[in-house]
Amino acid sequence: MAHGILDGYETYGTPDEMFDERGELRPAYRELAAALRGWSAEGYGERQERADLALLSAGITFNVYSEEQGAERIFPFSLIPRIVSGAEWRTIDAGLRQRLTALNLFLLDLYGEQRILRERIIPAEVALGSPGYKPEMAGFRPPLGVYAHVAGCDLVRGERGGMMVLEDNLRTPSGVSYVLENRTVMLRVAPDLFPRRRVRAVDDYPNQLLATLLAARPAACTGEPRAVLLTPGVYNSAYFEHSFLSKRTGLTLVEGSDLLVDSDDTVYLRSTSGLERVDVIYRRIDDDFLDPLVYRPDSLLGVPGLMRACLAGTVTLANAPGAGVADDKVVYRWAPEIIRFYLGEEAILPNVETFAAIIPAELDHIRAHARELVLKPANASGGYGVLIGPQASEAELAATLARVEAEPRDWIAQPLVEFSSIPTFAGGGLKPRRADLRPFVLSADEPWVIPGGLTRVALREGSYVVNSSQGGGSKDTWVLGGETD
Template sequence: MDQYFDEMYHADGSLRGPYREIGSWLDNEDAARLRKKQREAEEVFRLTGITFNVYGKAEAEERLIPFDIVPRVISGREWKRLERGIDQRVRAINAFLHDIYHRQEIVRAGRVPAEMIAENEAFLPQMIGVSPPGQIYTHIVGIDLVRTGPDEFYVLEDNARTPSGVSYMLENRETMLRMFPELFSASNVRSVSDYPRNLRRSLAACAPTCAADEPTVAVLTPGIYNSAYFEHAFLADQMAVELVEGHDLRVTDGRVCMRTTRGYKPIDVLYRRVDDEFLDPLNFNPESALGVPGILDVYRAGGITIANAPGTGIADDKAIYSYMPEIVEFYTGEKPILKNVPTWRCSDPQSLAYVLDNLSELVVKEVHGSGGYGMLIGPAASKRELAAFRRKLKARPANYIAQPTLSLSTVPIFARSGLAPRHVDLRPFVLVSPDGVKITPGGLTRVALKKGSLVVNSSQGGGTKDTWVLED
């Protein structure tokens, strides 16, 4: 195990600073009691309905994301640095989006090749020339980070479209507070509970000029069978706003209105959890029953704010990812604080040759893939899988990028046999409004529950942990 950085223990088995409280708590706890608590936690999740549907499975099947009771701890000092890095990156992403849909200075400057944009399916021509309030395109961002050493954090992915998981950050904390209140009185853990209030405030701050003094905000969900429906309902509930579906909405008099018991009422800010493609059957996928016909026209005329804006995918696409260091520097004039994972774009013949030669040591991802699907982890793959992927790479090189296999840090989970190290990542949640960038101290820690596994996605056997940021 010693090639991995463990966040809780030094190589000699002693506790690292931020984990002192947790370590002594675990030492003094009875394993049987902890096991019982772990089961209780799952019961709470089930009862609350914090479940997700697995795509491709029967509609009725709702599954729990396993929750591990050992918190993941980040010191105040470490967090400060992450915060600065995230802030910088998110500002750069919004500046990039504005530029891409206007003058494309970054392309003119030769820092990002024109075909990267023009031929990218995440680029929406309908957004050209559109300036949303405050020039904010991505209001809600999830930045996926991994750690490989004491001060080594890498950004693995930027999620600038409709990042999910924030309800787990909040519910995991609620569950820990409910089960182990004594832990919190002993440690200075920063609170995450302001997130819904901040979310509503920052959405309202982005309201269009036609909005009333108290803007009407609503959350748009694809419906109760969507895998993240729980989260959509949870956020609407916590923000005290309506949770709407496409068939609750219609366009009247240049506004998007929701059907209430008293008639149609205009919405000022729509926090949509429906993908671009399904947002507007008149402008995008005509088959979509999830969207609102004509909403994009209202949006372009300034009649509603859509968060996140359509077309933000051009910034979190995996091929664009490889340009992020240039992007950050171009718009902020500073060196990036957070590191990017070195990335080979297979569209480039030289890179492709390198990737093919070193496939068994690399991670290969689809440019538009997500959820850990369609990905190859070289060191864990069989000969046959490698051969199959080699064929795919040769057939459509531009569809793939490759990265070195990172030695992801580990944090112990409470397994049947006691504490056992498992690989983790971290998704902090970021809110952007004209009032500034707000980062909730914490985030969602995903953990690969299978020994040795590097895949943390919940759809593939990943679990979650409560994430603590300590007050220094």
């Protein structure tokens, strides 16, 4: 059977999104495979050029820190989408809502009564020793009891075929703008691939985000709430996303210097007509840069007095300071226990098996099996510092193990997950490339999950690293929502 550019496609021999272990097309991909029969390598290249040009001219770029200031690149975009069946999506959606409900309860408890510590569900030194734990927040109850209003959870499909959570991002997760823009570009350059009226739309996200933020306004705010998006500025790698979201939601995009906290512990923005009160701040600045009076005194990005205003309850910060403790990679190890403790349920989406070096028995396991494990520093992002045991040299392995022994609180280890691949155009035809999926979860009264998310793909052959800063690309993600899906 002729498949056009799909001809001769061979998986890595590990799970593949499009083909099952017998090499049969999965049902969700049937229309896609049929549509791809009309695509040649030349046709693909021509469409890719159009897509890249659309992204470049729209300035949908990220900044690369290692290059000269202001250098911009497009996030490489791959035209072959990931497709999630309706049935599988229902599981993912329920699993993520369950997870964020539990993690928000965990945060409220940790900064409140600390029942989970007293009942010894999670070691106190793990929770309180996390750099994400902010002691200033102790006793603080945010509006609606929500700390993490916006979260992104990285999912991978493991060897056994089900989706697993690889990590949580509860500070300032980014990438949702690519979800929306990738769809726009796909509709423009590859309309023939879409199965008619069955792919769920993603562009409700900005409305949901705005509703979430306004719902979280301080109780004291009785009038029309004023919400703003606080960005580190135009040189931040995610600046495009900040301006994109501001535009789609109507949130005023502000920098730290646009705000001030007056002696009434209230946040104001500087406008041409004078100061205007601010009620909700969707902040895309890390905790440590929020307020130079409390955190890093050298930070020019934040607003002096912002923590004072937050604790006085005159303004809501989303996410609340201190939410990062719940996405600590060591705390992650206890996510199934956290879900069980607060909800009395088993996790719908499992964790990847994780060994925390701080637990002596698990450290023993790491020592004995380092070669088969992936060693991860607990509090780095962007894939930095990660050691992949099976691919590391002896020297690299020894050096990293020494660091684990020295700082056991800061390290976890996981078996290398041969996570699934998706056909991706490379060298004239479609080749398997591994990909993860980051859906975004909004939490106000009830969690809401975007139908889909950001599919990030490792563009190098055999690679497991999907981060944009390290050679990753992205794909559109289709959740099927037709009546028969």
